[in-house]
């Protein structure tokens with residue numbers, strides 16, 4: 628039976644979406660893995676998205692189906708991606724997670740693999756706090772937290788400014804959003820996808 632991996636993300640300008648695609652590609656490299664990519668619903672009114680330039684940016688991932696909380700129990704592993712908002716996850720992702728109370732009461736996610744990836748504008752803008760504070764919710768659901776081990780060589784790349792943490796993949800966007808995920812960051816994301824898929828497969832037995 629295939630190991631089912633879901634990649635559930637929120638993205639406003641597309642950076643987290645790009646990491647989500649890299650993570651999905653990494654998970655697909657593990658034979659016997661089925662990957663579903665889902666985005667959580669936007670909550671910001673259209674006129675605000677328009678003003679911030681996000682409406683155009685969101686076209687690049689408009690084809691990704693919306694995540695539904697009822698689908699989460701189908702997965703053996705779930706990777707969640709969010710941009711940083713003041714060092715925490717985005718409200719759109721929080722809103723999605725706050726709809727999982729029913730799953731929590733049934734213990735529907737207990738024993739599944741949970742993993743998180745993130746994006747910030749600046750180098751020390753809160754990637755680690757966003758990911759590790761997200762872990763708290765996953766632990767309440769009884770999920771088994773998986774990060775990125777230092778066998779991912781890109782984590783110790785000191786030759787360039789780069790995202791990527793032992794807690795989860797990440798990227799840096801610059802304050803105007805102009806920076807795109809680097810090859811180093813994409814490879815860490817693919818690593819995380821492979822790593823989570825392999826562990827989920829082993830747990831499934």
Ligand SMILES: Cc1cc2nc3c(=O)[nH]c(=O)nc-3n(C[C@H](O)[C@H](O)[C@H](O)COP(=O)(O)O)c2cc1C
Nearest residue numbers: 638639640641642643710713714746747748749752
């Ligand atoms: C309300 C708000 C708060 C933000 N807070 C932070 C922050 O604390 N640190 C940071 O580096 N970037 C911060 N950012 C920048 C976002 O994290 C950045 O736009 C995002 O990572 C881009 O990802 P996306 O393209 O997937 O939307 C903030 C952006 C907004 C709109």
